Amino acid sequence: MATYDLKVNGRVHTVDVQPDKPLLWVLREEIGLHGVKYGCGIAECGACTVLIGGIAERSCNLTSADVGNAEITTIEGLSVDGEHPVQQAWIEGDVPQCGFCQPGFILQTVSLLESNPEPTDADIDREMSDMICRCGTYQRIRGAIHVAAERRKP
Amino acid sequence: MSATVNLSRRRFLRNTSLAAGALVVGTALPWRNVTASEADILESGVLVAVGTDGRVTLQFTWNELGQGAMTSLALVVAEELCVTTDRVDVAVPIWESKYGDNVTGGSSSMRMSWQPLREAAAAAREMLVGAYCSRMSYVPSDCKAENGAVMHKKLGKSIPYGELVAQASDLPVPESPVLKDRADYTLVGHETPRRDTRDKVLGRAVFGFDLARPGLLRAAFARCPSLDGKVGSVDDAAALAIPGVTRVVTLETSVAVLANDTWSAFRGRDALRVEWEESGDRTDSAAYWSLMAGKADDKGFVTRNEGDVDTGLASASKVLEAEYRLPFIAHAVMEPSSCTVHVHDGTCDVEGPTQAPGWVARAVAEAIGLDTADVHMKSTYAGSAFGRRLLPDYAIEGALVSKEIGAPVQVVWSREDEMRHEFYRPASLHRLQAGLDADGRLTTWSHKTVTPSITAQRFPDPNRTGADRGAMSGIDDVDYRPAHFRATHVPVDAPINLGWLRSVYDAQNALVNECFMDELAAAAGRDPVEFRLDVLPDDSRLRRVLTEAAARSGWPHPSQPGRSLGIACHACFGSYGAQMAEVSVTKGRLRVHRIVSVLDCALAVNPNAVRAQMEGGVAMGLSVLLRERITFDRGRVLEGNFDDYDPLRLSEMPEVECHLLETDADMGGVGEPVFPPTAPAVLNAVFAATGQRIRELPIEERLRGDG
Ligand code: FES
Ligand code: FES
Numbered sequence: 001m002a003t004y005d006l007k008v009n010g011r012v013h014t015v016d017v018q019p020d021k022p023l024l025w026v027l028r029e030e031i032g033l034h035g036v037k038y039g040c041g042i043a044e045c046g047a048c049t050v051l052i053g054g055i056a057e058r059s060c061n062l063t064s065a066d067v068g069n070a071e072i073t074t075i076e077g078l079s080v081d082g083e084h085p086v087q088q089a090w091i092e093g094d095v096p097q098c099g100f101c102q103p104g105f106i107l108q109t110v111s112l113l114e115s116n117p118e119p120t121d122a123d124i125d126r127e128m129s130d131m132i133c134r135c136g137t138y139q140r141i142r143g144a145i146h147v148a149a150e151r152r153k154p
Numbered sequence: 155m156s157a158t159v160n161l162s163r164r165r166f167l168r169n170t171s172l173a174a175g176a177l178v179v180g181t182a183l184p185w186r187n188v189t190a191s192e193a194d195i196l197e198s199g200v201l202v203a204v205g206t207d208g209r210v211t212l213q214f215t216w217n218e219l220g221q222g223a224m225t226s227l228a229l230v231v232a233e234e235l236c237v238t239t240d241r242v243d244v245a246v247p248i249w250e251s252k253y254g255d256n257v258t259g260g261s262s263s264m265r266m267s268w269q270p271l272r273e274a275a276a277a278a279r280e281m282l283v284g285a286y287c288s289r290m291s292y293v294p295s296d297c298k299a300e301n302g303a304v305m306h307k308k309l310g311k312s313i314p315y316g317e318l319v320a321q322a323s324d325l326p327v328p329e330s331p332v333l334k335d336r337a338d339y340t341l342v343g344h345e346t347p348r349r350d351t352r353d354k355v356l357g358r359a360v361f362g363f364d365l366a367r368p369g370l371l372r373a374a375f376a377r378c379p380s381l382d383g384k385v386g387s388v389d390d391a392a393a394l395a396i397p398g399v400t401r402v403v404t405l406e407t408s409v410a411v412l413a414n415d416t417w418s419a420f421r422g423r424d425a426l427r428v429e430w431e432e433s434g435d436r437t438d439s440a441a442y443w444s445l446m447a448g449k450a451d452d453k454g455f456v457t458r459n460e461g462d463v464d465t466g467l468a469s470a471s472k473v474l475e476a477e478y479r480l481p482f483i484a485h486a487v488m489e490p491s492s493c494t495v496h497v498h499d500g501t502c503d504v505e506g507p508t509q510a511p512g513w514v515a516r517a518v519a520e521a522i523g524l525d526t527a528d529v530h531m532k533s534t535y536a537g538s539a540f541g542r543r544l545l546p547d548y549a550i551e552g553a554l555v556s557k558e559i560g561a562p563v564q565v566v567w568s569r570e571d572e573m574r575h576e577f578y579r580p581a582s583l584h585r586l587q588a589g590l591d592a593d594g595r596l597t598t599w600s601h602k603t604v605t606p607s608i609t610a611q612r613f614p615d616p617n618r619t620g621a622d623r624g625a626m627s628g629i630d631d632v633d634y635r636p637a638h639f640r641a642t643h644v645p646v647d648a649p650i651n652l653g654w655l656r657s658v659y660d661a662q663n664a665l666v667n668e669c670f671m672d673e674l675a676a677a678a679g680r681d682p683v684e685f686r687l688d689v690l691p692d693d694s695r696l697r698r699v700l701t702e703a704a705a706r707s708g709w710p711h712p713s714q715p716g717r718s719l720g721i722a723c724h725a726c727f728g729s730y731g732a733q734m735a736e737v738s739v740t741k742g743r744l745r746v747h748r749i750v751s752v753l754d755c756a757l758a759v760n761p762n763a764v765r766a767q768m769e770g771g772v773a774m775g776l777s778v779l780l781r782e783r784i785t786f787d788r789g790r791v792l793e794g795n796f797d798d799y800d801p802l803r804l805s806e807m808p809e810v811e812c813h814l815l816e817t818d819a820d821m822g823g824v825g826e827p828v829f830p831p832t833a834p835a836v837l838n839a840v841f842a843a844t845g846q847r848i849r850e851l852p853i854e855e856r857l858r859g860d861g
Contacts (some may be wrong), residue, residue, distance in 0.1 A: 136773020
């Protein structure tokens with residue numbers, strides 16, 4: 001076992017875990033953040049996506065040690081009550097079906113817009129296609145990304 | 155007349171969140187006894203209540219699987235009770251045996267509840283109007299309900315529902331409440347946002363894996379890799395050495411590793427060494443295809459026979475034959491299976507995602523020797539379902555372990571567990587024959603399918619023989635009417651577990667019908683739409699959606715040069731769908747640019763939710779067409795995760811244009827019907843683009859590079 005101080009959603013959590021335990025399970029079961037989802041465990045689906053220093057990463061593919069001092073943001077920490085422009089765009093577009101994949105897609109979008117505030121469809125294709133939505137909400141995800149980009153404009 | 159009753163004064167409304175003092179009206183569901191007693195109606199689980207605060211509660215026992223059922227059902231109640239939707243709360247009670255099986259599947263939740271829900275809500279409305287009239291000494295015909303209150307049409311003095319509830323509760327339920335006219339709808343048929351969206355966008359929706367509570371043990375299982383195997387010997391030393399692993403429980407057909415957390419449970423399971431006693435002839439995919447091909451020469455069971463196909467073929471100017479092959483595929487639900495089970499004091503509590511709480515309860519009760527009535531099931535959100543969660547296997551595992559250890563357990567499946575141990579859509583091999591006359595019209599059609607029966611495997615019955623009606627859905631009930639028509643089923647055993655997957659057999663059957671139709675139209679040198687219209691009766695709703703799809707898509711002209719069009723149509727689950735696909739193929743790479751989808755489901759209660767199902771149906775149709783297939787070796791499924799079972803990605807999603815057609819017919823389903831016509835429309839467009847006919851799925855690896 002090893003102890004780590006993880007900065008998650010603006011708070012420091014001290015966890016005592018196996019060093020090789022994936023961050024996904026640390027966030028879910030040590031810290032109780034259930035918005036981080038388990039879909040594949042091999043970085044193929046994106047359900048476990050979190051922001052690390054503002055950049056989307058697959059938490060199933062990282063350990064606590066990999067994160068170091070960086071700030072981790074999960075869907076629970078993205079906003080107090082859904083007021084983040086990406087969440088707003090998602091609500092307006094009524095994007096989710098089962099909803100399971102959506103925290104991952106939302107956080108991936110936040111990361112995308114940070115580096116590319118006005119993504120083209122081709123940019124969206126490139127950035128959002130190593131994730132899976134089995135319900136097939138892709139058309140609405142694409143629409144919501146454009147709406148969120150518009151909203152973020154100063 | 156259905157059995158609608160006043161339950162307001164019943165004080166045994168336990169297990170509900172209905173407020174005291176409410177006006178409560180209950181209605182029997184159509185599959186229940188319509189002469190039901192009051193108690194039966196209570197037990198049917200469809201109750202509409204108006205509280206003293208004027209809020210409306212709808213209690214129902216369908217499961218929200220992502221199809222928007224909660225929103226749409228609340229919409230119906232709000233419409234009939236004349237309140238805004240934000241005044242309606244939806245309560246889903248803990249399932250008990252009195253509710254019946256409560257299967258959420260087959261595009262049924264709205265179709266089944268539409269009538270009883272409206273009747274209950276309309277009865278409540280009339281009772282509130284009645285209470286108002288007796289208080290004000292008006293006659294009902296001068297009064298109306300509007301926006302949560304009752305008022306005189308001319309004098310305008312209104313009293314809110316909440317103040318009328320007590321008086322209304324003492325009134326008898328009207329014999330035949332007058333339902334609102336469709337033309338007066340202000341909510342039903344209008345775009346409505348989903349109620350569950352916010353929770354899902356904020357990460358607050360609770361799914362199966364999220365039922366964490368302190369001290370809860372996680373259970374991961376080693377299961378026999380092939381069908382029907384049993385545990386031989388177990389070496390659990392390495393598993394028990396993993397930190398966090400607390401215990402190993404050996405069952406008859408699986409071995410459970412219990413741990414304090416999910417990851418340790420998975421690791422412990424991976425460290426188990428189990429020898430399996432495997433039985434049966436364990437086959438591989440190639441051998442199974444040979445078996446199917448051999449079976450295709452069998453006579454099989456003819457389920458529809460019109461005219462004389464042999465004569466028809468003999469006298470045809472042109473005869474075409476083709477063979478299509480569709481592999482086993484997986485549901486690959488987004489959240490692997492999971493549920494939490496606690497066996498205690500002669501009862502069993504199950505909590506998790508399911509499409510059929512009644513089936514879970516029966517299976518669990520049988521597995522651990524309880525009465526079904528002693529099993530209680532609480533549903534969570536499901537990380538997609540598509541038919542996978544009709545099966546109770548994961549709950550049975552949990553119950554067996556919980557009983558053994560005397561504590562609650564959470565069953566956790568890894569992605570690999572889910573991929574290799576679920577219930578697959580049956581593979582099928584189809585033989586088609588058809589004849590054309592000298593004018594290039596279809597005169598003769600024969601469709602024979604070789605495919606295993608899900609029913610036969612899931613509900614074995616030695617007395618059952620003949621064709622499986624389900625397997626023939628979309629083969630023998632098509633609207634096409636050539637002079638000579640034959641539909642045949644050759645049942646065959648399945649080497650792996652079978653399950654119901656969105657549209658069940660209709661997606662496979664539609665693909666084969668519609669692609670072969672396209673082959674025939676091409677052979678006749680005719681337009682594929684015209685060619686189909688020849689054999690569709692004038693009053694066929696399929697004819698209408700097909701014509702509409704052509705008209706609205708610009709058929710037969712692609713929107714841009716370098717693109718090609720394909721079209722297909724299919725009816726199932728009470729609805730009629732047609733689709734036009736616009737594609738291009740460059741160096742063997744298929745790009746689907748646009749899908750124009752037309753659906754006639756009679757009435758779309760919430761068009762927003764219907765469109766979502768249409769978009770999802772297109773995505774799944776493409777996914778299955780492009781890459782999905784389950785292969786096996788010695789009876790073991792080879793695919794294990796999303797790296798080798800790779801569903802559709804966002805970059806592959808076409809623009810989907812949805813068109814809904816209204817009709818006065820009975821309401822049709824929306825979850826299933828758009829999936830089947832997708833793949834054939836695209837495949838026909840691929841032919842138009844490349845001249846290549848692909849008759850075996852998935853197609854990505856089969857597309858020619860020179861297209
Ligand atoms: S669970 Fe991490 S990418 Fe799928
Ligand atoms: S909404 Fe169900 S998997 Fe994306």
